[in-house]
Amino acid sequence: MPELPEVETVARDLQRWVADAQIADAEVRWPRTISHPQPASLFVDQLRGARIARVGRRAKSVLIHLTDGRVMTVALRMTGALIVAPPGAPDDPYARVVFRLADGRELRYRDVRKFGRIGLWEGGGLRRRSRTRTRRRSGVRERPAPHRVGDLFGRHGPEPLATTFSAARFTERLQGRSARLKTLLLDQSFVAGVGNIYADEALWRARLHPLRPANTLAAAEVRRLHRAIRSVLRQGIVNRGASFSDYVDAAGEEGANAERLMVYRRTGEPCYRCGRPIQRIVVGQRSTHFCPRCQRLPDEEGRA
Ligand SMILES: [Zn+2]
Numbered sequence: 001m002p003e004l005p006e007v008e009t010v011a012r013d014l015q016r017w018v019a020d021a022q023i024a025d026a027e028v029r030w031p032r033t034i035s036h037p038q039p040a041s042l043f044v045d046q047l048r049g050a051r052i053a054r055v056g057r058r059a060k061s062v063l064i065h066l067t068d069g070r071v072m073t074v075a076l077r078m079t080g081a082l083i084v085a086p087p088g089a090p091d092d093p094y095a096r097v098v099f100r101l102a103d104g105r106e107l108r109y110r111d112v113r114k115f116g117r118i119g120l121w122e123g124g125g126l127r128r129r130s131r132t133r134t135r136r137r138s139g140v141r142e143r144p145a146p147h148r149v150g151d152l153f154g155r156h157g158p159e160p161l162a163t164t165f166s167a168a169r170f171t172e173r174l175q176g177r178s179a180r181l182k183t184l185l186l187d188q189s190f191v192a193g194v195g196n197i198y199a200d201e202a203l204w205r206a207r208l209h210p211l212r213p214a215n216t217l218a219a220a221e222v223r224r225l226h227r228a229i230r231s232v233l234r235q236g237i238v239n240r241g242a243s244f245s246d247y248v249d250a251a252g253e254e255g256a257n258a259e260r261l262m263v264y265r266r267t268g269e270p271c272y273r274c275g276r277p278i279q280r281i282v283v284g285q286r287s288t289h290f291c292p293r294c295q296r297l298p299d300e301e302g303r304a
Pocket of ligand 1: 273274295
């Protein structure tokens, strides 16, 4: 599943290749891909003739900003991909939505398993800081249906690569959290964009056990984890993402980060730091890979 580095790679490619392009028409071949507006024919009507201003990312979604202020969101989920096809390229049987650009190219939304979703929203609300936990938990009122693009991300935590995501802010967010580190890193309301791959990689780099309760970390460990999260994500972007199954960039090419990972899917192989075999456990139904020697729980510290 594409995580922050993979989605960021796609967004940067699209910024280079389709910013300023006009969407002449769109064809929806799998209507359930369109989450808003509905029906899909209305989505097409509202999009026809729109011009792309720029392409960005929030959490694990690609954001295609239109010149009129509206924003198209693309959540790639499991197997989604956004690929720019030159004029005359052979058709793709897995293209669920095809955006025909005025210059003859196509922007194709390809999705083998069809879990991804595309929406078209009014702009605004993206810069709002996420609400505090207490307020979110005490709220019993039904949330209104999302209208502005920012409403979709109201429950998401901060962007870990933003300059505002400082060690101090990370420390503040960890306070009072008793969840296990692996579970917390996967929680999109804690920090946005980290998934299974980069959570395991960050914990190995920070030498922290995935089952460690978050509120037992010493200040130095918190700083190490903050640094580790940011560096594994940056490395993922530099290597254009990790391709384990269907992830490809906007040219349809695989990323090079999978073979540069330290623990993820390396069960039984030697740790690059100490040589011990990497172990796999299941945390919250997710495969978790770690080094039993470099990443010990505090009550194991004296041993081995
Ligand atoms: Zn090790």
